[in-house]
Amino acid sequence: MSFEQQGFDTLRAQILNGQLSRRLVLKRAMALGLSAPVIAGLLAACGDDEEAGADPTSPSSAGGDSDATEPSGDGEETEVPDGEGDETPSDTASGGGQRGGGGQIRLNYWQAPTIINPHLAQGTKDYHASRVCLEPLIEFDDDLNPMFYLATEYPSIENETLAEDGTWAIWKLREGVKWHDGEDFNAEDVKFTYDWIVSEGNSATTLGVYLNIESVEIVDDYTVQINFKSPDPVWFDPFRGHNGLILPEHIYRDHMGDEGRNAPANLMPIGTGPFRCVDFRPGDVVLYEIFMDYWDEGKPFFDSVEMKGGGDAAAAARSVLQTGEADWAWNLVVEPQVLNQLVDAGQGELSVTPGVSYERILINFADPRTEVDGAFSEPSTEHPLLSDRNIRKALDLAIPRDVVKEQLYGEGDEASAALLPNLGVFESPNITFEYEPEAAQALLDEAGFTGFDLLFQTSNSAVRQRNQEILKAEWERLGFTVELKVVESSVYFSGDVGNPDTTSHFYADLEMYTTSPSSPLPISYLERWRSDDIAQQSNNWSGSNYTRYSNPQIDEWHDELKGTLDEDRQVELVHQITEQIWEDVVEMTVVTVAGKAAKSNRIAGHTNYVWQYNPMPQLKDWTLNEE
Template sequence: MLDEKALREWVRSVTRGETSRRDFLRTMAALGVAGPLANSLLAAYAPAAAQTKASADDFMPTKRGGGGKLKLLWWQAPTTLNVHLASGGKDYDASRVVYEPLAALDGDANLVPILAAEIPSLANGGLSKDGTTVTWRLKKGVQWHDGKPFTADDVVFTWEFAADPATGAVTHRTYKNIKRVEKIDDHTVQVVFPEPTAYWFDAFVAGRGQIIPKHLFKDYTGDKSRNAPYNHKPVGTGPYKIVEFKPGDVVRYTINPDYHVPNRPFFDAVDMKGGGDATSAARAVLQTGDFDYAWNMQVEKNVLERLERGGKGRVVVWPGRLIEHIQVNFTDPWTEVDGERSSIKVPHPFQTEELIRAAYAKAVDRRTVAEQFYGRAGQASSNFIVAPPRYASPNTSWEFDVEKAAALLDQTEWKRGSDGIRVKDGKRMKVVYQTSINSTRQKTQAIVKKAFEKIGIEVEIKAVKAGI
């Protein structure tokens, strides 16, 4: 969400000729608004000013700082500033302000270099023809916030840290299948895979690719990883330095005057406040104007529209990768093995069956959830990859049909009992459906529960506080 008053003033100044279209687009770029979206906003508020075709230079800032303080509101509060030990997207986002990857993806899913000097390719020799090695050339002159130089040693160490099972890193799956990462020289590393790997840019790229400093974490590897003081007081290479972190509450950042990208960042300071709920977060931007931007607005359609009429802010919607979905446990949560429930040693009694999962898919009313609860922010989909548009497949489809869902279950060995719930070998077909406390999600749970019980599945609803 963007501050409505400020947005209107910027556009009025463009219309009056006091601010150039280029400067408007630069300001929006500094706010993190992609070029196509910025042009859409300009077209909505000042059509005449939007006619000129944009160039790459339109989005380039001309100086570092001067933007004051940016106030962000995440209703799920961060608990750590080490992405490799994160417990959710809030931790990824909070740590990314300080740490950086070798490369990231822009709004059109193109790789762009961050700590890398260039993106590896066949043409520049960065990618091997057999698909087993990737050579990253690192940007020179980059410093950690404490003044130490960023080198290839930090990249190698980050792999070692995340790939070590004893670390318990949430990014482990990204790095565990790498055969080795070799330092060629201080500014060159080579990643070696055991077999041809198409998705070579998972490692060291985007959120999971954030590089941590070897000189500070070298004594906190493996089972010592969670004892590192730098999990709460990070020292990165990013545009902002940490000022204060209160886990579960707030993170305060200040500008890095030695940032390696010229004329960036725009804001002098950033406050990232966490906690509360989606509705109060929306109110803080749209109605009271206490914050500049609020994240992940899972607020009911009519509530969001009413708050928007308050005139302090504007809801901006664009397709992204965060798809609301139901995750299915393939292990048995009811059986304990060696002191552990949901052990991979014991498969789930029925969710591993394809027919049952197919029945689930037909019993979820995606359209009602999307249109009635999310409004213009929702779109029913059968895909996880929905953006950018060129990656959204037209070859998949979904169908909501409770009768067909029941017919699929009738083909299994799970038969309805006297109360309508399906049973096999004396065991009832029961699921626990859990999500965070949020009115939109609770209404979604109610719709799914009703349909599932019609087809013979008992559903226990559970909701936990979003901060947890």
């Protein structure tokens, strides 16, 4: 069944059940692009009410002056009414809305998804594509209050569902939840998700979040107990957010370990979310349709979702803010003057989330030019130049962060060297930056530097390309020769083990992209600097340490951090780790970045959450703006 037919059938059923006024019928019908005769027939089925006499072909009768447009059923364009009113959800199971009838929501992700299994994903776009149809137990709002999805109760010492020392936690699960194929969700699925992630040979990219779990015990069909190997200060992280999306046991049980990457559901997932995947073309587009048996009554409002990839960030912004071809565009790494001009078109607005993200340059500690058993940048090799700390520090001192910020970045962005920006007490005040090219030259002279050819790679983004050019000019003044490489985003951020151009392969000297922690206590995020989590051929490049940096002291501090519940000691350890990384010049932050997206004027119900720089958990709550 097509998306259009699905929307029409839903609308017709709601009319026959007496659920909609004539005015709402008219709005839904126009949003679906139905012809005037069909709209007239639907209005007739409503009987007489306060909207009688409205002309279904008149834009003014549908809600007026919005400039937003979307294709009609015959390929022409028609004005889209602004819809149903704003709603900001607090309890995710609020219910009581209108399920279906809202037409299609169009998401533009210029970094196109390549897999729809979050536990094998290596790019944010894959997490987002997974989150449309898969769900975790909880998410967090900005005040760190739990937002419930597949769980209904947050573990607490008072309720005797959380150990005082953080060695176990009991989760109560939501009953009456269906998988998209009609099977029941229960505790078996939660336990299985853990078993699948840790199964030998799987190389799950979310493994770090689950390493301290001793076992997942089924108490009853809708209760699980998580037992930890040692006291765990982030006991809430497993099964939370995009690292915690639950997989169906009955779908994945024949694809454990090495077979995990071959599961058909990685490309056509079965989930519990408000929309089910009906078509996926990796690197291009994902299509979803409404799941009519979704557990949250009266949701979702929209009938279908299109997540379209490809192009670049500027084109994605234009599709929402100027042409109205999309409703949401994510990760707008676009010059501020360009964004401001697009906003002036009046089709939409920028959604700016105060960020914990930062644009950083990773330094390769391994040799990307030496082959080891068919692979490069293996941790058994050493970089011929960048293994020298003076060389790395010289590169850092020659970064004009203030210039980069002023020329390329905008609202909410800051020139910075921070490794955990805007993360409260965990951001060390001792991490600073200087622009000192003369000091950089002195360090190179001390190291006996006589020149070197650097390969510097990043994704296809106009801002990043201009950033590359600024840095290339600075570094070449010091005697380097810098070759710039640009990789298509769908490749660069993919988990394709056979493609040498991914961020985790890192077959270059330097690479640049944005990253951020997903938890207010960044224990799992700091895995990226551990010596036992290095991305390499033997683990299918699934390790989170892309730089191949190794320091036993970092491992020791991180081991202690994972086991202490003393908040003051947690802060001290995080500072020690990040300050050591900064001192060793393992990676170089250029700017801290606010989350920027474009939202169509017709969309209502969106809320900016720092810990959900991802609109997907909210899709079930989105509606259309009322005139």
